[in-house]
Amino acid sequence: MSSPFRTELRLASAEETARLATRIAPLLGPGDVLLLSGGIGAGKTHFARALIQSLLVEPEDVPSPTFTLVQEYDTTAGTLWHADLYRLSDPLEVVELGLEEAFSDAICLVEWPDRLADLTPPSALALELIPEGPGDARLLRADGPTDWAARLAGVLA
Numbered sequence: 305m306s307s308p309f310r311t312e313l314r315l316a317s318a319e320e321t322a323r324l325a326t327r328i329a330p331l332l333g334p335g336d337v338l339l340l341s342g343g344i345g346a347g348k349t350h351f352a353r354a355l356i357q358s359l360l361v362e363p364e365d366v367p368s369p370t371f372t373l374v375q376e377y378d379t380t381a382g383t384l385w386h387a388d389l390y391r392l393s394d395p396l397e398v399v400e401l402g403l404e405e406a407f408s409d410a411i412c413l414v415e416w417p418d419r420l421a422d423l424t425p426p427s428a429l430a431l432e433l434i435p436e437g438p439g440d441a442r443l444l445r446a447d448g449p450t451d452w453a454a455r456l457a458g459v460l461a
């Protein structure tokens with residue numbers, strides 16, 4: 305078995321994070337799940353917003369789904385779900401929200417994916433944003449099954 309994909313990248317500014325998100329966007333299709341982790345204010349929503357806005361069919365706001373838990377978008381790559389599971393207390397709510405189905409049928413961007421526990425899709429790409437120093441720099445750590453290496457070649461690898 306080949307080893308899983310793992311890489312790190314420095315993002316010096318919010319703009320660099322947004323630019324990376326818009327470069328990953330066209331590589332995604334239904335069934336792709338990105339797990340966006342990192343502490344409060346790390347930049348998960350910033351990354352998701354840039355990615356979603358680059359794919360929207362009609363321009364619209366992309367609010368943080370902190371209170372709605374999930375937001376659904378119509379994109380040029382099909383339906384996209386943006387979830388923020390911070391307020392989730394029971395992984396069973398993931399099923400109630402319809403997220404399990406979305407994992408197979410839609411593009412899904414999931415903030416606070418640790419809440420998924422056993423429901424984490426094994427094919428997902430995990431992206432962690434880690435603040436570096438007092439400024440805007442972030443370390444992006446990507447982890448996922450080996451096929452992501454080829455898919456992200458030129459963007460992350």
Ligand SMILES: Nc1ncnc2c1ncn2[C@@H]1O[C@H](COP(=O)(O)OP(=O)(O)OP(=O)(O)O)[C@@H](O)[C@H]1O
Pocket residue numbers: 315316317318319321342343344345346347348349350351368388415439440441442
């Ligand atoms: N390198 C960077 N990458 C991403 N965001 C950055 C960066 N530098 C500064 N920022 C700023 O940090 C803030 C990150 O806020 P954001 O809402 O994206 O955080 P979050 O990780 O989603 O937090 P929460 O857990 O509360 O949802 C934004 O205002 C963004 O402009």
Ligand SMILES: [Mg+2]
Pocket residue numbers: 348349350368388415
């Ligand atoms: Mg957020």
